[in-house]
Amino acid sequence: MKPRSLDEALEVLERHGEGARVLAGGQSLIPSLNMRLSSPELLVDISSIGSLKGITLDQDVVRIGALVTHAELERSAEIARHVPLLAEAVRHVAHPAIRNRGTLGGSLALADPAAEYPACALALEATIFISGKRGERGVKAAHFFKGLFETDLKPGEIVTAVEVPAQLDGERSVFLELARRQGDYAIVGLAAFRGAETRFAFFNVGPKPVLAKNAALKKSLAEAKEALKADLLVTGDLYTDAATKQHLAGVLLERAWNKLSTSH
Template sequence: MKPAPFVHHAPRTVPEAVAVLAQVGHDGKVLAGGQSLVPLLSMRLVTPGHLVDIGGVAGLDAVEVDEAGVRVGALVRHAGLERHAEAADALPLLRQAVRHVAHPAIRTRGTTVGSVAHADPAGEMPAVLALCRGTVEVAGPRGGREVAAADLFTGPMETTLEPDELAVAVRFERFPAGTRTAFAESARRRGDYALAGVALAVTLAGEEVTAARASFVSVTPVPDVLDLTPVLAGLALPELPAGEVAELVRGHVDPESDIHAPAEYRRMLAAELTVRALRGLRDEARAGAA
């Protein structure tokens, strides 16, 4: 299939891109990596009259690491983030998660910011942004602003970004000292959309859990965060109460049935993946102490 006719815009700066978006409004779509947008165009599930191609905009292709976290520009490819050693050292969860994004060929073109802005509940990076308490840096005709992950996602593939605004970067905040992270998902085939997935962060003081949080892929309408602290606080990882954790997860997630799996199976899978991820952290802790 072929996309419907559209006008292609190729701005060279962020202000130029914002000006075009302000002019075309709801009839425009931003093109960065295109790995989410192009299939929708080809199937005519979206038919914008204007494509604002930011591929030539300078200054959007950098990964920056500081004491607060990791900032990822709008043209940074998933593969570039995956290979970025400093980012992985600061936030191991980024590499843990991005390795699950589709296939290597798609990761070489798809962008992390584009994935976040696309807001697909089956996407890995929106869940990671939520768990990291991250923010999206936005440029628009009314100036720049930052949108917290908790205020960004309003529904499947829906955000609070305005049609005339451009997401120029996302910032993933570092976790507190002593935090261990894990990412797990299950798909019918490696690289397919996950039937369920979980991103996990557990903070330890010595051997005791002081905080634990999880966000999910494909089983919640938006990537919200489940606080596991009430179940795990004060325990050592070897004392993992698997049944209580699983029950908490099953009560939190809200999957839908589709041609790939019924809702109850996805709910069970989300709970099992969370328990497996916790057990993986426990095994890592044991290996490190050996």
């Protein structure tokens, strides 16, 4: 099913209930279908809904449509200039052929713990816009990500756009990720922002991205690294145990700290 408008898509989702799945770029949903991890009765292909596309800058807020692909983010002059954290992050997202199809909205809606954008959204205090039959609502990233592949999205709702504050003069951001090979899922990653306040959003250290709130308040790197131990309740995965991840998170914190502290 390929609706032409958001209203039509929401209508279809309501009519078919839980049996329907939203298909955007399909770079995560189609593998899960291929592996028979998911078997929806109906795919709702939202890719021709024009209102979910495009990047606009309006008074220091950058609005990015949910259907904007990784490749579009990578090429965008607006993103490079006003949201450099995302411009850095996108280079770690999979590989070129996947970046040509996968979307920002899809990545946020899936909430893979190893994904880059949820951590960026948290570090940038992004607002995620969601539409349903009962209208549109905006949710702060901190309230959107609930757990492992779990978000605030209710059945029948679609992520439509994301708004992030444009990075101002004097503000800094840095994105770091450790992976076995270019484009692999992160072992551990960090999206860091320093403006009026500092935010360190770590990902793939647990079921969802986490802000290291105490580390961000410290004046020295040594204190921050110490505080990080209590900030993160690191869980290990199939490949990397918790102690290794905790150590690597400290390594990333140190690298980010040094980058944020030196002038460009």
